[in-house]
Amino acid sequence: KNEVEQSPQNLTAQEGEFITINCSYSVGISALHWLQQHPGGGIVSLFMLSSGKKKHGRLIATINIQEKHSSLHITASHPRDSAVYICAVFPWGETSGSRLTFGEGTQLTVNP
Amino acid sequence: KAGVTQTPRYLIKTRGQQVTLSCSPISGHRSVSWYQQTPGQGLQFLFEYFSETQRNKGNFPGRFSGRQFSNSRSEMNVSTLELGDSALYLCASSLVPTGGGISTEAFFGQGTRLTVV
Numbered sequence: 575k576n577e578v579e580q581s582p583q584n585l586t587a588q589e590g591e592f593i594t595i596n597c598s599y600s601v602g603i604s605a606l607h608w609l610q611q612h613p614g615g616g617i618v619s620l621f622m623l624s625s626g627k628k629k630h631g632r633l634i635a636t637i638n639i640q641e642k643h644s645s646l647h648i649t650a651s652h653p654r655d656s657a658v659y660i661c662a663v664f665p666w667g668e669t670s671g672s673r674l675t676f677g678e679g680t681q682l683t684v685n686p
Numbered sequence: 687k688a689g690v691t692q693t694p695r696y697l698i699k700t701r702g703q704q705v706t707l708s709c710s711p712i713s714g715h716r717s718v719s720w721y722q723q724t725p726g727q728g729l730q731f732l733f734e735y736f737s738e739t740q741r742n743k744g745n746f747p748g749r750f751s752g753r754q755f756s757n758s759r760s761e762m763n764v765s766t767l768e769l770g771d772s773a774l775y776l777c778a779s780s781l782v783p784t785g786g787g788i789s790t791e792a793f794f795g796q797g798t799r800l801t802v803v
Contacts, residue, residue, distance in 0.1 A: 605789035615723075615774045617794035624789050660729070664784045673719065673742045674778070674792065676729040 577601050580661050580677035587684050593648040595680045597661030600642065604664040607674065608635050608646045611658040620646070620659075651684045658682070688713065690779050690795035698801045704765040707798045711758050711779030718760040719792065720752060723774040732775075735760050736783050767802045774799050 578599045587593055597606070605624040611617045621628050621635040623644065628635050632651075637644040648655055661677040691710040699705050711718050719742075720732040731744040735754035752762040758779075764771055778792040 604784050607792060609794070614796075615776075615799065616796035617776060617778075619791055619793055622789065622791040662729075664789060673731050673734055673744075674721070674729075675731070678728055 576678070577665070577675050578661055578663055578677040580659075580680050582680060583678065584681045585683070587651050587682070589652060589684055589686050591651050591684075593651050593655075593682065593684075595646045595659050595661075595682070597644045597646070597677055598642060599644075599661075599663050599675075601663065601675070602666035603639075603642075604666050606637055606644050606664075607660075607662040608644070609660040609662055611660060611679070617660070648682075651682075653684045653686050656683050690777060690793050692775075692777055692795035692798050694798060695796060696799050696801075698803060699767050701767055701769060701802055703767050704763060705767060705800060706761055706763045707775055707800070709760045709762075709777035709779070709795060711760070711777075712793055715779035715781055715793070716758050717780045717783045717790070718754060718758065719778045719780075720760070720762050721776045721778065722746075723776060723797075724770075724772075729776070732762065734783065741783060764800075769802050772800060772802045 581596045608620040623637040632649045634647040658679045660679045662674040693708045717736045719734040723729045734742040738754045749765045754760045774797045776797045778794045780790040780792045
């Protein structure tokens with residue numbers, strides 16, 4: 575079992591829909607990243623969370639440390655949101671450092 | 687402020703050769719981590735450098751090595767290339783390493799796509 579699990583693996587939505595991607599992890603963490611990867615490879619950090627909720631434009635990320643769960647929400651989805659969304663955690667521990675452990679990613683396709 | 691710069695962007699090498707990839711972190715960032723992304727294994731941690739010292743190493747063979755210079759730029763080297771080394775290699779920089787109660791955001795480069803033929 576992976577330390578970081580995402581669901582769903584694939585998601586197809588119509589433009590304007592509200593989207594939720596879930597991430598569950600099984601280890602203690604220092605923080606959690608939500609990342610976006612477009613075709614071509616480059617990864618963009620959307621959020622880093624260690625508690626609560628963050629909002630940036632149409633994107634909202636929440637984390638529940640006790641339940642070891644995080645969600646990424648996209649409101650009013652748009653075709654340009656089509657990408658792979660990856661949940662990644664910094665496992666807790668002095669020696670873990672900036673060593674991210676990744677989920678398998680969620681392929682999001684938003685149709686016009 | 688310039689982002690994380692990786693060079694080259696694309697590389698084709700032959701089995702048995704060696705390759706060196708470069709990563710220039712965001713100005714002021716002192717921690718650099720390297721990751722390998724393949725369709726089969728996803729994203730996997732290679733190693734992390736801070737202040738010219740390797741702090742962490744992932745589960746990769748000794749053919750994979752790296753170093754960090756005094757200006758925080760980092761290189762990774764893969765010797766005796768195998769077909770399975772074909773992957774997207776990503777580096778990420780952060781101000782300092784996460785740990786000990788400190789969490790610092792990681793910023794990724796565009797990656798180097800290595801193809802071994």
